[in-house]
Amino acid sequence: MHRKISPGIYVREPGILGRVGDYCGGEGNVVALVGGNTALAVAKDRILSGCRTKGINVSGVHWYGGECSPSNVQSLVREIDSSTNIIIGVGGGKALDTAKAVAFQLDKPVITVPTIAATCAPWTPLSVTYTDEGVFMELSPQAQTPAAVLVDSSTIAAAPVRLLAAGVGDTLAKWYEVDTTSRNLKSAVIFAARETALLCRQVLLEHGEDAVHSVQNKTVSFALDQVIDAIIMLSGMVSGLGGDQCRTAGAHAIYSGLTYLPHVHQMYHGETVAFGILGQLMLEERLHDAQDLAARLVPMGLPVTLKQLGVIDPSEKELALVGKGAVDAEDMNNMPFKVTPGMVEKAILAADKVGRTCLG
Numbered sequence: 270m271h272r273k274i275s276p277g278i279y280v281r282e283p284g285i286l287g288r289v290g291d292y293c294g295g296e297g298n299v300v301a302l303v304g305g306n307t308a309l310a311v312a313k314d315r316i317l318s319g320c321r322t323k324g325i326n327v328s329g330v331h332w333y334g335g336e337c338s339p340s341n342v343q344s345l346v347r348e349i350d351s352s353t354n355i356i357i358g359v360g361g362g363k364a365l366d367t368a369k370a371v372a373f374q375l376d377k378p379v380i381t382v383p384t385i386a387a388t389c390a391p392w393t394p395l396s397v398t399y400t401d402e403g404v405f406m407e408l409s410p411q412a413q414t415p416a417a418v419l420v421d422s423s424t425i426a427a428a429p430v431r432l433l434a435a436g437v438g439d440t441l442a443k444w445y446e447v448d449t450t451s452r453n454l455k456s457a458v459i460f461a462a463r464e465t466a467l468l469c470r471q472v473l474l475e476h477g478e479d480a481v482h483s484v485q486n487k488t489v490s491f492a493l494d495q496v497i498d499a500i501i502m503l504s505g506m507v508s509g510l511g512g513d514q515c516r517t518a519g520a521h522a523i524y525s526g527l528t529y530l531p532h533v534h535q536m537y538h539g540e541t542v543a544f545g546i547l548g549q550l551m552l553e554e555r556l557h558d559a560q561d562l563a564a565r566l567v568p569m570g571l572p573v574t575l576k577q578l579g580v581i582d583p584s585e586k587e588l589a590l591v592g593k594g595a596v597d598a599e600d601m602n603n604m605p606f607k608v609t610p611g612m613v614e615k616a617i618l619a620a621d622k623v624g625r626t627c628l629g
Contacts, residue, residue: 301355303356303368316382381418386425389502418501435543450603521600522600535579574628
């Protein structure tokens with residue numbers, strides 16, 4: 270068995286942006302910030318101020334490039350000053366995945382500072398890699414395990430609510446995928462992954478709507494804290510415990526296939542994955558479960574139809590692209606039966622029908 274399960278430390282509390290320097294070691298260390306433009310605008314000044322108070326030097330602040338792509342990673346590897354001994358990733362999933370990949374290439378520790386709770390990227394020792402145009406390439410293990418994950422709940426409460434909803438969608442997939450992939454796996458660690466994934470689902474269905482309302486009101490609440498922990502920490506633990514055997518399956522594979530359609534690039538990862546869960550359930554001929562889930566996704570603002578993803582009356586060519594892209598994704602290999610492109614095409618159309626019925 271080989272697993273990378275967790276970062277060195279996880280902290281979730283309001284105002285921690287100003288105390289990131291507390292986790293960067295002693296005076297004289299040199300850090301580089303890597304993040305998205307919006308995230309850096311929100312968080313940079315507080316992070317830098319806290320670092321300087323601790324006597325920690327800053328070698329530079331770098332935009333991650335817009336996609337976690339091999340070319341952007343290599344560009345940053347060349348750009349970051351050689352005096353840097355800690356990478357701080359700031360922002361959403363793609364920015365943090367890029368920071369982890371850069372840290373891996375430079376063999377430096379990385380601290381992740383998510384400004385949104387949209388995926389488990391702050392936690393995992395993996396980077397979801399795309400082309401420069403945003404088409405999925407691979408789930409790369411060439412990513413540094415974070416030394417610390419520092420989550421400022423007040424910053425997440427102030428972010429757009431759509432991003433939290435996307436996090437709910439991505440995390441709900443953990444249960445549906447692990448439930449499918451773990452059925453014939455009997456080890457204790459896989460059982461732990463399965464039970465943690467089920468807990469994720471329970472937390473999100475119990476507290477998800479209240480957490481969404483908290484973000485709409487830009488307030489931190491008990492419900493929001495529980496949902497943040499489920500999206501980042503518990504979901505990350507599922508990924509670490511499950512490993513390649515049951516980390517992902519049909520929902521993420523369908524997401525990967527849908528990235529071949531340019532209109533879908535306007536959607537957040539977890540939004541597309543939420544629809545991907547419905548597609549996976551239809552692959553498994555679980556109509557009732559798909560109907561039940563769709564009804565739970567709608568109140569949280571998650572998409573349940575192709576139209577909501579920006580795909581209107583898809584052509585045969587577009588469906589074929591999605592079907593082939595989904596089957597080519599390594600995630601689909603974890604399904605307990607062989608899936609063909611044609612099966613994916615039928616499943617996403619069936620999922621779309623479920624969603625349209627749910628919306629009335």
